[in-house]
Amino acid sequence: MIELYNYFRSSASFRVRIALNLKGLSFEYLPVPLTQGGGQQFTPEFKALNPASLVPVMVDAGQVLSQSLAIIEYLDETHPAPPLLPATALERARVRAIALSIACEIHPLNNLRVLGYLGKTLGVSGEEKSAWYRHWVETGLLAVESMLSNDSRTGSFCHGDFATLADILLVPQIFNAQRFDSDLSRMPTVMKIFDRCLQLPAFADAVPAKQVDAS
Amino acid sequence: MIELYNYFRSSASFRVRIALNLKGLSFEYLPVPLTQGGGQQFTPEFKALNPASLVPVMVDAGQVLSQSLAIIEYLDETHPAPPLLPATALERARVRAIALSIACEIHPLNNLRVLGYLGKTLGVSGEEKSAWYRHWVETGLLAVESMLSNDSRTGSFCHGDFATLADILLVPQIFNAQRFDSDLSRMPTVMKIFDRCLQLPAFADAVPAKQVDAS
Numbered sequence: 001m002i003e004l005y006n007y008f009r010s011s012a013s014f015r016v017r018i019a020l021n022l023k024g025l026s027f028e029y030l031p032v033p034l035t036q037g038g039g040q041q042f043t044p045e046f047k048a049l050n051p052a053s054l055v056p057v058m059v060d061a062g063q064v065l066s067q068s069l070a071i072i073e074y075l076d077e078t079h080p081a082p083p084l085l086p087a088t089a090l091e092r093a094r095v096r097a098i099a100l101s102i103a104c105e106i107h108p109l110n111n112l113r114v115l116g117y118l119g120k121t122l123g124v125s126g127e128e129k130s131a132w133y134r135h136w137v138e139t140g141l142l143a144v145e146s147m148l149s150n151d152s153r154t155g156s157f158c159h160g161d162f163a164t165l166a167d168i169l170l171v172p173q174i175f176n177a178q179r180f181d182s183d184l185s186r187m188p189t190v191m192k193i194f195d196r197c198l199q200l201p202a203f204a205d206a207v208p209a210k211q212v213d214a215s
Numbered sequence: 216m217i218e219l220y221n222y223f224r225s226s227a228s229f230r231v232r233i234a235l236n237l238k239g240l241s242f243e244y245l246p247v248p249l250t251q252g253g254g255q256q257f258t259p260e261f262k263a264l265n266p267a268s269l270v271p272v273m274v275d276a277g278q279v280l281s282q283s284l285a286i287i288e289y290l291d292e293t294h295p296a297p298p299l300l301p302a303t304a305l306e307r308a309r310v311r312a313i314a315l316s317i318a319c320e321i322h323p324l325n326n327l328r329v330l331g332y333l334g335k336t337l338g339v340s341g342e343e344k345s346a347w348y349r350h351w352v353e354t355g356l357l358a359v360e361s362m363l364s365n366d367s368r369t370g371s372f373c374h375g376d377f378a379t380l381a382d383i384l385l386v387p388q389i390f391n392a393q394r395f396d397s398d399l400s401r402m403p404t405v406m407k408i409f410d411r412c413l414q415l416p417a418f419a420d421a422v423p424a425k426q427v428d429a430s
Contacts, residue, residue: 051361052316063305067319070311077304089292090278096285101267103315104282108323117350124337135332146266 002027003059005049007034008211011107011172012068013056017211018168019072021202023079027058031213034112069103072165084165095159098147098166102173106140110176130180137173137182144170145187154189156196163197171197175208217242218274220264222249223426226322226387227283228271232426233383234287236417238294242273246428249327284318287380299380310374313362313381317388321355325391345395352388352397359385360402369404371411378412386412390423 002020004027006013020027032040032055040046041053050057050066058065060078065071076084085092108114110133118124118132148154158166174194177184184191197203208214217235219242221228235242247255247270255261256268265272265281273280275293280286291299300307323329325348333339333347363369373381389409392399399406412418423429 051365052320052355052358054320065305065308065312067312067315069315069319070308073311074304074308077307089289090280092292093280093285093289096288097280097282100282100284100318104284104318104323105267105269108319109329114324117347118337121350122333122337122339122343122347128337132332132337135336140267143267150266 003030004028005030005032005046005057005059006055007032008208008214010034010055011176012054014172014175014206014208015068015168016056016058016071017206018171018203019075019084021206022082022084022163022168022200023075025075025079029212031211033213069099069165069169072168076165082162084163084168086159086164091153091159094151094153095164095166098144098158099169101140101144101147102169105143106136106173107176109136110180133180134177134182137177137180138186141173141177141182141184141187141190145190148193149189154193156193158193163200163202167193167197167203170194171203218245219243220245220247220261220272220274221270222247223423223429225249225270226391227269229387229390229421229423230283230383231271231273231286232421233386233418234290234299236421237297237299237378237383237415238290240290240294244427246426248428284314284380284384287383291380297377299378299383301374301379306368306374309366309368310379310381313359313373314384316355316359316362317384320358321351321388322391324351325395348395349397352392352395353401356388356392356397356399356402356405360405363408364404369408371408373408378415378417382408382412382418385409386418 002025004016006016032046034041034055041055047053049064052066056068056071058071065074072084085095115129118129148158153159155161157163158170170190171194217240219231247261249256249270256270262268264279267281271283273286280289287299300310330344333344363373368374370376372378373385385405386409
């Protein structure tokens, strides 16, 4: 049985839950309560699994894997059906570029430890932190909107008509954006795909509110 | 001929230059001078190539690709020799996790536009910006050091004895860290691999100082 050390609200965890669901793989849900400062990600037990103190960590047949995108590529290689990447190198490059636009340009700027540093070390106010959050979400998602709306390969999902790595990254990011009241009105293509994804049980069952550790 | 829109000091550009060199692929170097605010990445011509206004952009047979990791995976799929990823899914997951630890946890926090926002919008001082920079580099690279030093699969390179995607990400990040006087003394494994990589012409020829737009 695959074990997933994760946290309901962590969007990197959310991504892996969607991928496991799309592959039809059952897994043991092991909650790692994250908090700024004293969260369980900093315990010696967890650091032995992942010295970076980050979730998710997936354990498959005793092998420990970290970094959500690496885990999802691994799942796609070891369980090829249904595929999470399209058939040609060029199409895969497009799907990965959309996914990485979220993973590298939006999410890292807005995670718990970065917001903690802004507040505690730099003395940035709550209002300024929210503005920071929305700035990076909106800048990043407008770029994704442009990548999607200006390309005929976009279908009912980010690429064609089945869910790929790009959709797996997109949906958790939108959940985060909504939590911080970001303005998503200028991203109609993104939001249409978001709604379409949530019609699939693989996405709907992975949302934060449905997890055992949701609070 | 492959075209590479890039900038000598951009570490995402540096990664793709290394990958092209490792594959023995020649390319046309098209400099995109980046500056905070009015850089050429914001011109309508460049935005038509990449709406995200980010380098690098690679054009291969008329097809436009963005996001350095997606470009490198594409190069590895379309030009398999020499490989930039190891042979098994589990090993590939490890190499990708090291690469993503740099691409997602370190680099995004320290690029030009983030430092610009800290200074201009949040009024953070130059000294505080340098401390921010070093904080994320050192936190992130110590995690990478731990991933490397506690794993028998680490060889003279990050994974075994040939250069992979992980080394391609590591070397530009160290160049950046050195520019900002980060403390790298606690990362002996990282630094040994860094030195080994730079013995290879593919890495040495890709360094910022050797590019036509270096200043």
